[in-house]
Amino acid sequence: MTNPNKSLVIGTGSITSRDGYRFEPTASHWKLSRDRTISLQWVFGVLSSTLAESLVKILTHYAIRYSADHTSNLCDRFRAFVIWVHNQKGMVDRITSSDLISYRHTLDRKNEWYLGSIRGFLKVWAELDLPGVDADVPSLFDGWRLKGNVKGWAVQTQSPTRGALTDLEYQALQEKLLEGFERDEIDLADYMLATLFCATGRRPAQLADLKGGDLIEARSSDGLREFVLNVPRRKVRGGGWRAEFKAVALTPEIGMAVRGLIAENEARLRTLRSDVRGEVLKRLPLFPAWKVIQEVFLNEGDTLSELMATDAAHLTTAVMSLRLERTVAAQSVISERTDGPIRVFPTRLRRTLATRAAREGYGPLIIAELLDHADDQNARVYTENVPEHVDAINEAMARQLAPLAQAFAGVLVRSERD
Template sequence: MSAAEPKKRIKDDAKDVALLDGRVEAILQTGVTYISSDQATHRYDFGWNDPNLTCCRSASAILHGMFSTHSLSYVQACTRYVGAAIAEGRRAGRPMEMLGLVDIAEWPARHGLATWPFLPAVLSRWTESGLPGLEPELIAFLTGPEAFEERYEGQYFALVANDPERGALTEQELRSVRDGVNRAFEEGGIDLSEWALVWFLIATGVRPVQIARMRRGDVIVTSGPEGNEITLAIPLAKGEQQVGTARWKRKCPSVLADVLLRYLWGPGDQSHPDACLFFERSDEIQNRIHSIFRRVKTWSDRLGGPVPIFPYRFRYTLGTRAIALGATDHEAARLLTHRSTSCVHYYRAALPTLQKPIADAIGPEMGFIASVFQGRPIDTLQEATRKGQPGAVIRDFAHLVGQKLGACGTMAKCHHDAPRACLTCHKFEPLRGAPWEQFLQVLEEDLESETEDRIRLITEEQIDAVRAIIIERDAHARAVQ
């Protein structure tokens, strides 16, 4: 064999690709290529690529196409993990003409959840391209993972938990959704039934098919020592080919109870208890949610744009938050209306690698203002939106002996929750000169003595809001000096 023959074989094995920066580089189809940037040297190993296999040919084509749209380091990671999935399948004895769900179902256990986002990035492009090599079941999982709940003993959840577009919502995103929905309802962008539907999903995390099976009579209102109390009779969802009669009763969260009472007892509403609660079919619920969030403004810090919303995201969020707050497997299973705990330990396993706290690009102090406090600080009540109107002033009588803390920018009659509920309301107009450090100390003392996790979370939000007000006040003072 002459010295020229290996060089010719290498040349025949290479394919020219255009990079994101405009350069053209030759990439070996079945070997290792190194490409240098001003930051590092990147290694692309296509040793797993067998041109005789449909799966490999399509995967290679997709990855080569990504060089012109993504960074060198990102394509390097995608190449590594797609190659690992195919290579592991071949070592397990699979023919690998088609990549299947079985090849990725155990991915987090083998590679860790942090590596998972690179795989769907490639597989989604693969699906959209129409290239062969993906089994139908895997395509179905990529386009609707929620349909795989309780299959594969729950691994599906570990795969989607960290997906920023389909997985559990971060605290910042959930707050943005809540505030956006409330603002849209207040301004007439969505109607009462749409507002109630979103809050039902946020508070319960139930599947659309369960909501579709609910009747108005499943919202049970009883009189209690503190007013009306609501119990929800949630239909179980499994055994889909028939409408089941089995229901689990659950106490309705207080914030949802207020919304449901307003929805069900609206002016002139005489609906029969057997009438559907919202819609008869689950696809109607999903379509309405998509319609609502085309009109509701939301923001995700980690995505740098609107929060992608579909009904199951609230379910994933509720499950992870329940585990994070100390719920047992059985408690979390009942909350999610699972008949067994088989899925729940995957929720628990996913927690250590759930999204990290958001680091705002303009600094942590301004991040507080952007994500927690959304009101409009003022120096005097003469600057208030409703200056001089009765009921506009917000005071704290419990701790600060009636001192003025700010003003209410709306006519909402919710002063019985003031001033704490005001702190996270976008209509609150706090006075910069109010005794915020003193009020902060009160909240911190309450947090230390509180044992109920739900109340602790609410108090922590209020503490963050007060800190944001203090930060804004001090920044304003420096700016006017």
């Protein structure tokens, strides 16, 4: 099979990223998606002109083929490495095995994944025959076994601030959100944003990518309404924006509320352009960036239609996360574990959904499906750390350690029964 990385793809002049954003390779900043802009300002004074030129070519190659997040992460990790080399030796003109070995010695085991991230990057660099990487670098990486990024720590330790919510915390969160909505302290958009994070466990980028037309409504044989949300997939290798979807079933209550939000969005759009209808409405984001839309509402309908075909009218993932955190923080949901307000963020709700599924007895394959993972590798942390199992271990350890605790407290222990 031909390795797709062995053909250099950069083009000339203005380049279009995989997410459809145009950028100039010679510019110091590249906007690759609505969420990601990478800076190459740091290159000047750190890399030689030859190495800098090769870096621009390889990053352009990645920006065309891969996601903006992936390209940005590779750039960040490579920058950390070469800046370290620059601090040791001055201007960097080549990537050498000796520098990689020295850099590895500065990393502890939990940070070895820094090198793991750029391993593939530098091997592709060498395969493309771009100058700047010594010939023995790929074989050096082939001989290394690097630790991957540590995952699942917050779940494994049952962190009260970053791990899954307990049943009581989750119930309190749901009650406070509903109370806030009923008192008009939370508007429909923010209420549905928080509700969909809880119900679907999807990443912020996935919910931000949703459009009104992604809600599917049907009638079952007994006449009941059924709702399905076609959620765009992310982190799919080689997949473009909204190229793949995964259906997520919604309860009738949530489905009706989503439909209400869609109607509210359409009504607001019509206040800007009364003649908007049809396909444009279907492509209106579920969580629109209204400022962007308002900037074009005076233009012809074709301009608005073109806008709806891109991700420019969608909120950024950072805004989605911030709105969730602010919505929950305003309701002061108290944790029984910390006696303080619960901090809620999207990843924590993903962990909560998966942990609750594990408590119900679902295996890693089902949990991976719930989280929209490509495999069950990362889902196993939930089934291996079901709190009920941990409680049993904690109880057994407590019995063993109780005499020691009493001794340190100055209590005389007369027998093992004490």
